[in-house]
Amino acid sequence: MAHPGQKDPFRVRAKIEGYPARSVYKLKEIQDKFKLIRPGQRIIDLGCHPGSWLRFCSQTVGPEGQVLGIDLKNPTIPLSPNTFFLQADLISVPDETVKEWAGQVDLVLSDLSPKTSGIKWLDHQRSLDLNLRALELVFLILKKEGAVVLKIFEGEGAKNFLKKMNGRFKQVQVHKPRSSRRESSEFYLIGQGFKGK
Ligand SMILES: C[S@@+](CC[C@H](N)C(=O)[O-])C[C@H]1O[C@@H](n2cnc3c(N)ncnc32)[C@H](O)[C@@H]1O
Secondary structure: OOOOOOOOOOHHHHHHHOOOOOHHHHHHHHHHHHOOOOOOEEEEEEEOOOHHHHHHHHHHHHHOEEEEEEEEOOOOOOOOOEEEEEEEEOOOOOOOHHHHHOOEEEEEOOOOOOOOOOOOHHHHHHHHHHHHHHHHHHHHHHHEEEEEEEEEEEEEEEEEHHHHHHHHEEEEEEEEEOOOOOOOOOEEEEEEEEEOO
């Protein structure tokens, strides 16, 4: 954690290592612990701008794998041949757009963050809305036994959301990365062993 006037060490490290955002270290922590990303996989990355997770996934799945990023905003990095981007609002994107991937995705990642207002309950509600839509898409496109990583902001709807996931995955775990900013209320839900439609 950086002190006022001090440079955030994760941001500095991201720049040196060629990632456009510090958030890559949250995914790396998740990967070290849960080993979800593997060569040859097909991954969807929801809320992928500026592209740190895209780059890390692209490197890890390798040339036999594929990564599709979706965001309102374009990535700021050049995309490798195994990486694709769809500019869209996740809330209104029709199911048909992703249907060709139905049942074929190994892992769905979501680092989606709403525009924050500073009002805790409102930001939680916006994050919940994004996650509810993300979960609808997950149920549509994820392979049986597939996995998800979903970022959510703390709040009273989180318990019910967790219940929704619990019924559809063999195991759901909560993870708070050390590289999350201390003031942030975000945490990640890791679902493994998707039970299918
Ligand atoms: C924290 S950033 C993601 C950072 C990314 N994981 C990385 O490492 O580069 C969150 C992203 O969620 C996106 N987002 C928020 N609401 C969205 C929506 N309704 N549809 C698509 N993307 C959305 C934002 O545009 C933003 O780029």
